[in-house]
Amino acid sequence: MKHRLLAWGLALPAILLVAIFLGLPVIETLLTTFADPKGAFAPYIKFFNSGFRRTVLWRTMEVAVITTVLSVLIGFVTAWVVANAPAKAKSYLIIAAVFPLLTGVVVRSFAWLVILGKNGILNSLLLALGVISEPFSMLYTQGAVIVAMVYLFVPLMILTCVGVLEGIPQDLTDAAASLGATQWGIFKQVILPMAVPGLIVGAVLVFTGSFTSYATPQLLGGERQMMMGTFLHQRAMVVFDWVGASTIAAIMVVVTLATVLLMSRLARKLNPVAG
């Protein structure tokens, strides 16, 4: 009893911080969308009736899915190489992956502004090689946003996958080999099934991260490639339509939480260890 009281007492300040400054505001935001004088679901009806808004949602989904797939593929293959690299090389490769991760989103998105701009490096390079005759802007396209986002999330995926791959006990692959499995067989039947739950966790991070991102679509997509994050900011801070912004926020919360819940359930189901 005494211990229980002490335990709750120690946890209380942190609980209060979350409850008051996260719980309260977020719940209020969600409630705002149901308190519209035009009817409980009016803001949502408005959202889904507007072609523009649907496009924004669809585009955000599309960018997030493509980013996730690319990041997982690139990240996993690279992590495979990193995990099997000699110890010395491995530590350098991990530093090379960690460093971008610790560099801010603004700085990393800005780099692509320099690369993809009309006077950017890629244009100069293509001009010099004679591939194109005059520079064209690659900015403010979906491609630009996706490239920058993949750039943003590949390091995260590499680190997650290295962790996952190194967590697979050597005994298991040795056992498989002793039972006559080929290299490819070991990969397909032992490593991949064991890595999948970890991959899903990583993929969820990438998906939710790109689905709710702001700085990258703002810098590389601009007005033309409005995404949910930039759209929320525009509604809230430029147009001061707080109900509209809250509606966007609510949709983001629902999509994010649904993804996290569904995928973590899937990961648990696929986890060969937990059964």
Add this chain to the structure above:
Amino acid sequence: MTVSLTLENITAHYGKTMVLEDLDLHVGEGELVSLLGSSGCGKTTTLRLVAGFLEPTSGRIRLGERDLTRLPSHARDIGLVFQTYALFPHLSVRDNVAFGLKQRGIATSDRNKRAMDMIERVGLSGFADRYPANLSGGQRQRVALARALVIDPPLLMFDEPLSNLDAKLRVEMRVEIRRLQQANGTTALYVTHDQEEAFSISDRVAIMNKGRIMQLDTPEVLYSRPANAFVADFVGFENVIEAVATGEEGGMILAEAGGAQLKLPKSHFELPAKEFLLAARADGLLVAETGEGLPATLGLRTYLGRAYQYVCETRAGNLTANGPLGAPLETGANAVLIPQPEQCCVLHREAR
């Protein structure tokens, strides 16, 4: 200063589960008492209650004249040696040993001197500036011992202190523990699941089961005269046979068990009642081709080095018995099991 430890009517719960039931225990001045039992028997709970890490639901704990029951742990003044040693990884050997003295507000120079003396006494001089990570298991155990002893506690407690050491070191360390405890004349409570360890160093041993003390006695008594079937089984009387006394004949008790007549020397056995239990170690039933004993059919034979061991089918049930090395008998053979008084004892039927 030697004092005694007394636990009176201690009942303890873990959540809703009762883990100790109306337990009484007295450890005399300068005595070392072991609590022996398998995991979950309540031995560690008892120690943690005395240390103050748990609170009893009811009952009292006294150390000499002091009532510890509601006293906070840090004020109890008990030297404690942990299973995992629980050395402070961030402190050197010297600072680990001096920790308790520091809490008592003893000046640095005095503190260091006393710590160094104790480090020397446990045979670790030259290791004072090392950190726990750079010590072997045995050395860590010595530091843990020194740390508990240096505060000169009226009571020392050990929680399975040797279970992380290899067999050879275990024997060495238990001698060391006994030596230091006797030299200081400190009252001690020792928790272990290792029978040999408990018997070898204790003045008395309490064998525990399901939150109760089944028997508290000297090792010698426990070993030869267990009070009930649980203790008998625990100290190695593998076979329990139901028997009925039928009469006496020239210093021998006549009894009937499993359809056969047994003769037990009166000098060795004191029957609790006419109907009793005969408990026998495997060595207490000699497997022979002929003789006066329990008829048996031999089953699987295993080699023990000093003897052969047989699984035996008898009318009193399946028994384990040993036979001499000279003449191994084959599976399926008929034999008799002759009780060996020194390796047998009798129990009350109700003590089953």
Add this chain to the structure above:
Amino acid sequence: MKRKLHPALIAFAVLVFIFLTGPLVIIIGSSLSSSEFLEFPPQGLSLRWYENAFDISAFRRTMGTSFFLAVAGTALSMLVGVPAAYAMARYRVELPGWLGNVFVLPVLIPEIVLGFSIMKTITTGYEVPVLPSLLIGHALLVLPYCVRVTGASLNSFDFSIEEAAVSLGCPRWKAFFVVILPNIRAGLIAAFILAFITSLNDVSISLFLTGPGVSTLPIQLLAHMEQFFDPTIASVSVVLMFITVGVMAVVERTLGLTFLTK
């Protein structure tokens, strides 16, 4: 035994690492340019854009704010997060299992939603001034790191060490400081650093909580980029990168980098 790698895989990984480090090299290069425009490779070398960055008072001011928020926000978060992590590790039976999820909420709820909601309810609704709102937002943002990373080192902690201290006459509250904290130092440093960097780089929370006179460096960078496209941004970015390098060196020294893959 490491597995043999196919040359094609190695080539692929090399390309990926060029992809990862190239853009950062380009930023460093263009920050050293002597011309008016962002270009790479630079035509001439100079440090004028670094001077320019420090001459712009908005950068100086917002960098100060960002540092203040990162230090104070993380400190605040550690102050409430470490006891919570301790309670969850020490009293596993007494506390419900879902409690851990509460402290992960700040990463579960989209950051931008959190920023917007705090602005709407706390700053506008309860009229809390901008700076305290920012501080709370940042403390919340980094709380998951403080609780989880500290918790990871506490979960492998042998609490009999705490009991040993208590049995030697050290009161519980004091044992927390003299025995527990020194032994989870690595976890505390890791938590602090991850939190610090997260806070320093944050955009989505600060986005809504910057007002007249109060802004953070990343927000100021975004604003500057919308008006100017000169190497000043690159030089500020490089300064931020150097801070990151410094932090990584500290991490490497104290913990080794492998903890990041765990």
